[in-house]
Amino acid sequence: MDSLIRHTDQINQQLARYGVKFGIYKNGVFNERLFPFDAIPRIIPADQFDYLERGLKQRVTALNLFLKDIYTGGKIVRDGVVPADFVYASSGYLSACEGIVPPRGIFSHISGIDLVQAEDDWYILEDNLRIPSGASYPLIARDLCRRASPITFQTNRVVDNRNYAEMLRGVMDNVNCGGINVVFTPGRYNAAYFEHSYLAERTDSVLAESRDLYVENDVLWYQGLEQTYRVGALYRRVSDEFLDPVAFRPDSLIGIPNLMAAYRAGNVAIINTPGNGVADDKGIYYFVPKMIRYYLGEEPILHNAPTYLPFYEEDRKYVLDNLEKLVIKDVAEAGGYGVVFGRDLTKEKLAQFAETIKNEPRRFIAQEIINFLDLPVMEKGEQVMRKADLRAFVLSGEEVQVWPSGLTRFSRDPTSFVVNSSQGGGFKDTWVLK
Amino acid sequence: MGSKIKSEHLYWLGRYTERVLISVRLLMDMYDQMIDGDPIDYQGFCTRMGIDNIYTDAADFCRRYLFDADDPDSIYCAMRFAYDNAIVLREVLTSEGLSYIQLALTAIEHAAESSSPLVELQVVIDNINAFRGSCYEHIDESSRNIIRCGSSVERIDIMIRTRYHLNRLSDEVSMLLNRLYKTRLEPDQECLNSLVDAVLDSRKPEASDEQLLVWVENLFPL
Secondary structure (H helix, E strand, O other): OHHHHHOHHHHHHHHHHOOOEEEEEEOOEEEEEEOOEEEEEEEEOHHHHHHHHHHHHHHHHHHHHHHHHHOOOOHHHHOOOOOHHHHHOOOOOOHHHOOOOOHHHOOOOEEEEEEEEOOOOEEEEEEEOOOOOOOHHHHHHHHHHHHHOHHHHHHOOEOOOOOHHHHHHHHHHHHOOOOEEEEEOOOOOOOOHHHHHHHHHHOOOEEEOHHHEEEEOOEEEEEEOOOEEEEEEEEEOOOHHHHOOOOOOOOOOOOOOOHHHHHHOOOOEEEOOOOOHHHHOHHHHOOHHHHHHHHHOOOOOOEEOOEEOOOOHHHHHHHHHOHHHEEEEEOOOOOOOOEEEHHHOOHHHHHHHHHHHHHOHHHEEEEEOOOOOEEEEEEOOEEEEEEEEEEEEEEEOOOEEEOOOOEEEEOOOOOOOOOOHHHOOEEEEEEEEO | OOEHHHHHHHHHHHHHHHHHHHHHHHHHHHHHHHHOOOOOOHHHHHHHHOOOOOOOOHHHHHHHHHHOOOOOOOHHHHHHHHHHHHHOOHHHHHHHHHHHHHHHHHHHHHHHHOOOHHHHHHHHHHHHHHHHHHHHHHOOHHHHHHHHHHHHHHHHHHHHHHOOOHHHHHHHHHHHHHHHOOOOOOOOHHHHHHHHHHHHOOOOOOOOHHHHHHHHHOOOOO
């Protein structure tokens, strides 16, 4: 391991060489930033991964069943397990998707589940079922780590994670309706453009922007230089609302007109399907354990962080009484934004915030602060401890598989729990031991 | 699997990388001239290259024409534009091929900070040449030839403008034709025929530089 850590700078230089960056807009200006890599890996022993794997498969299976149910009648709502308010009023719910069952009935093909490890257990913080990003970073980093320090991988029994592209390709092929696989990107000024282009390369797919694609007679086509190609699977990295200006936002310049018609006709698979936002809404998160019991008749293997919904009177009372020790999240925000720690607010701000919660209870969830474990990070030659989370990737193809790795993000600020790259965080490789 | 848009990026990647290579060499010659105290005709250079003379003197020209990120005519910007075209072609160029363009961009940024920029600029040239070599290893023939068409057009353009290796103009036009036939690019046939006649057919009357440049610039309506 020492050998690997000694090569941290060289690995970061190699990451720069391969353009491993993310984009960020600040004051309306686009900047590309390197994603700082720390060579000390997060290590998950085999038995712990086995536990996580079972829990993640269970959770994603239930979430996929929930999505299918919601868009084909909503039995779970009629049975009173999930309140209609949290489904049909959610901004992630798309009426344009009602009645559509996608190829092979899979809605969330690539699920990014955010977890943290506390003293006693792992806790799920968030489900990302729309366009979860981040797998490409540990994927390329592993390759470079192996080059930098072969001895580290000779002497440690680490599961090879470099099969992600193969797994992803399998997911695309599984639902392909006949034609080529395309990675559909909004363009190079998207924050995750590196990932789009890298995954297109590694899965041998075509990277395309809206200008390259069109729908004719409910079929999606890629306009090649020499000929046109039918598209069978579209791994889209464009948000739902911009995907099709005919079905969604008419001002979208990065979408494909009539894509939803092709999708509805069953002529193209969209990965992940539009409308998944209804299941990864921060408010719906509260109900996932109930979904697992409802659809699978099983007890959840992995637990949510203790969560309260101000929407319910009893929870609201608890939240208002304990605001200073809770973390409050705005359900409409993502990327580490809209997260407020009650302990950081002045008395006056706390009172103001309490009023906002009373007026808009559906807008927030509140969680107990989990004192998740710090991980060692090298900083200026010293080993320091920093907060870190784990994004696990669950791929639903012919079967549901958990990638034996994941994106471990860490905070570079010793006082912060926020690990998002957009907020200055770094990343680590995630080792699963054999 | 190319598209019209990708072809445009490949073509301009070829043009901008060539512009960097030739401009660096021209600048190195000028720098060398300055060492002996000889004046350099940077105003004439600007006129011939068709760029605005925004420079206060020869030293200002040498520094800003090389490295000024706010001067769209600078070599730094040409390198940046090459990168902008390359970055959207990762799955065509491969990460390996693209990495040489990234290295060239990083090198020119380092050169701007260096006390011996000319030495550092050699790294830029090395990486662009390494990129070209990698094209033979990683890129399909059609895409590679589109990049090479871009290089040829840029070289022809600069040869005419600066008289740089002008004696090789006919070779370069022949090379362009050879590359063009291996792509699906659709040149403006009238411009192509006129250029070929003027440069390769000794029976046809010579064309002025201005006329040649019009044909070159309108060869590909991209």
